[in-house]
Amino acid sequence: MRPVLFFSLAAALAATTTATAQENNDDKFVVSGSIQSDVIIPQEDTEIGAKKYNEWALTNTYADIAARSNHLDAGLRFEFTKHPLPGYADTDKSFKGWGVPNFYIKTHFDKFDLTLGTFYEQFGSGFILRTYEERSLGIDNSLLGGKLVLRPAKGVQIKALSGKQRHYWKWNDAWVTGGDLELSLDQWFRGFQENNTYLTLGASWVNKYESADEDNVMVPGASYKLKFPSTVNAFDVRANLQTGDFSFLAEYAWKTQDPSFENKYVYRTGRVGMLSASYSRKGFSMLAQAKRSDNMGFRSARSVTGLSSNINNLPAFTMEQTYTLAALYPYATRSDGEWAFQGEIGYKFKGRYAPSFKLNYSHVFDIDKNFSKGPHYDGYGYGSNGYGSAFWKIGKSFYRDFNIQYEQKYSRDFKLNFMYMNQYYNNDVLTAIEREDGAHVGDVLNHIFIADAKWKMTRKMTLRGEAQYMKSSDGKDYQIFKWNSNGAQGDWISGLLELSVLPNWMFTVSDLYNAGETKHHYYMGSVTFNYGAHRLQVGYGRTRAGFNCTGGVCRYVPASKGVTLSYNYNF
Template sequence: GIDAEFSLNELLPSWSEKPHNLILGGSFVSKYQEDRDPLYVLPENVGAWAGRANFISAKWNIYSEYAYKINDPNNKNGFIYKNGQGLLVNATYSTKGLGISAGAHTFDNMFFQSDRTAPTPFDLNINFLPPLTKQHTYNLPATLYPYATQPNGEVSYQGEIFYKFPKDSKLGGKYGTKVTVNYSAAFNLDSSLVENDEGLEGYRTNFFSPGERTYFKDFNIELRKKLSKTWSLAYTYLNLVYDIDIIQGKPGKPKVYANIHIVEGQYKFTDKNSVRFEVQHLDSKQDLGNWATLLAEFTFSPHWFVAVMDQYNYVTPGNEFHGSEPNRIHYPIGSVGYIRGGNRFTASYGRQRAGIFCVGGVCRNVPAANGLTISVTSTF
């Protein structure tokens, strides 16, 4: 593959003194896999290209990218010979105390794996299709119902507004108050089957047109307030719609409708030592039902931290909602960590539930486990 990028401020002398910049880029990648299929004549070389543009100024950042992939029959798209494409557009505006962002993207037949028969959607991916949803860091929304982009067909939108009420105002108080409101949604791609499909294209789509099926919706609001020199609090509310059939590949499962409330607090004993706590609750009448999470984290700067957490599934729809005793399951875990320079060493012991875990849009299947985990993270 190849990737190239040009900054007009550096390339053109007439742009060097301008208060804004335009960056243009492009890439191409090709994969080779021998055709050994007894039924299909499969392309052994599959290429994909993309072009992108990024406009940057003091207050604005506008980014767009278009990608195109030649036909790539594989076990994720039903071995059809349809070309794939994707378009992403993001815009942000920021000034003192205010930030606004909006984005949209669409993907159509964009699975691109080095092995056309890869066993899961998470294996051997060549491209990266970022989800256009907020990447939550709190335990319940991040681990129970994370969203993963649907490469075979998706239209997504997201908008976010951040505002800081000034200090010494009615709503800002002595230290100011931060408010963030975010909304995102993902839908299937509007498509129709091809009649007399001799070319095995499978379907036709209306580009960037959402279909009638909702894959995911997330409305969330976050309030952050410093109360004193030692205390700070945050409250977050989330309302989720989650198509677990499509996102996690669980056919027949009903959509999940959930409300999540999170309270986070921090108390500073000294400039170097503090304790942070989280209280989280998820309410749902589908899938795994109601959950609660408690977390306490002690920080001894600049090197050490200790944390304990319990994730508790205390109401299961298949039981209590039908008049029988629920399955009440605890998932406790304790961690200790040491940070030095760009290195972070962490040791954790506890119980981990099975499921799909996503970080930054990259997802993996994780089995249930009970034991010790040691991780080392280094930044160079």
């Protein structure tokens, strides 16, 4: 009945909107789309742990098509992940499949938008709602239902939505319903804009309704089961002020009792607060941020773990790294609780070829926890409030990094970047990595040095090179310069050369080498061809086992080896 109802409503909406659009002779109709296909022909490599697959080729393939007009949009996505790339289905076989999981029809006018089908949405910073797609992580937590956006007056926007959340190739049983109100006060008062000041206030509410009879959990050492709340409510309030060169954001969210597998089935309420301030003018910028979260995991299925079924998202307060060695030990935001701090200063000297500097410091701590008594699972009391936590008290250190970046253009054709990163990583808590010989690894302290040069050889040829070195040591005592090599995998060296030949070609070779105990090389070579809207890349080499992270969310990637092919097309 649900598909019939959806398409009946869609047909009625399309008919109404088409009739309205026909009255406007300027109505435009545009069709666009894209194809993305990533393929690997895997090879077994016991030296690095690359396993053998039954399939001769693995692929994640997506094809999107959308039609847009002045008042009516429609689109769908075809996905083929029946034989997914390494790591995507290792923890949840539900990722495998093929079909059309995303489809929508949307009408939009000056005063309102209405969407039926699958859609994405974010309230505020995403503390209580963020649905999005990130293919590199295998995330697509869209909602299937309806969304209405109203703009009844100048500076006022209201959102209302309801739907069921995608879990790979099915939809979770829980209903997710919510509303959001944003007021742009600067549009009401002329004095704000005259003084280059903009103030936005926002408030949100999200409700999850999940049957209390499902997923009953027996308490260890007892003869009773936990009783789950069928309704969970989450609320968010925020204020964003921009005045001159300054910007301030304050946001606070809280959630009612929501026992789940993720939080060890405790009945503690959740909360998160964030303060952010920045200053920016020509040649100089500053940023300071602080965030405290406590038990803010929020899923549309209480028994699910991993990357799927997240209703919300807690942004990471760490620098987003792009260089290979700087990203080797990434930090993933912890939903059970953390204190996170980040500060950044950037300065560019005056002059055509003057240098620029950037300093970034991030530090993430556990919140202090006093655990409850009673039947325990991993230290947490089943059916209790779990623990107590003083707001201002900070626990052990999870992660810390300090980054110095120097960039200078020495001539019209030559540019050089340098970077140093000092990183502390609490391995016992974050990933529990073991060395390849099976030995236990505690905290890890890394010193990372990076040089990146770019030389424009001719009008059509540009050569870029990277040289990276990581000194990895035992960082248990937090000494900034301790050079013994007892780190998780020892020292690393990485190099890359990239030659681009306009307008069509790019040739890349790279090697990631473990200079510690394994002496393994992770070599890679690729050729990229661009023609119009087409991009084709063919490569061969090894990929190290590790974590791929975006926005504080991480996916484990197993070691692999083989021929890779990537094709992208946009029209």
